[in-house]
Amino acid sequence: DAGVTQSPTHLIKTRGQQVTLRCSPKSGHDTVSWYQQALGQGPQFIFQYYEEEERQRGNFPDRFSGHQFPNYSSELNVNALLLGDSALYLCASSLGRTGYNEQFFGPGTRLTVL
């Protein structure tokens, strides 16, 4: 049983560029959440997708957008990259509501913005 997978593992971009990160949830899970984790800090909630809709959103600008596909996989898009967007981006999946259920995290995508 495959766990949560993310791609790519590492990514280097320059300011102003756009990036797309991908996530496949654990088998049987229907909810995907995305987090940004800066070095030495806790994961910051970006948004959650359920039934192909964004259900909840953290305090992130509209430059951060996402999508969930019918097979529950998800993408995170970040436009007009800033140096401050450099971080580890974690995807987590759960069966049902994020706030009430165990989340399984993927290994993350390390984004570096130069």
Added chain:
Amino acid sequence: QQPVQSPQAVILREGEDAVINCSSSKALYSVHWYRQKHGEAPVFLMILLKGGEQKGHDKISASFNEKKQQSSLYLTASQLSYSGTYFCGTGGLDNYGQNFVFGPGTRLSVLP
């Protein structure tokens, strides 16, 4: 609003006990605990829900004081493998876990 965790860091010897605390200024419907080792993804430890339900690993013990909006994670007879950063996450104001927020983390080091 981000929950507050204490202590920020703790160093133990193998076999010693530790308590990590998490508190919020907002009403809590659920508290989650995760452990993250350096360079790895967070791993689920426990969920405590309003009303008393708990889901988690048998070897992990935690409490949830709904009135005080506080939770504590109890680590007993610590092992070297317990080392890592412990995060509490709070959430659950609506059906989709609104306002789910992780705390800043507590760094635990267990020495031989």
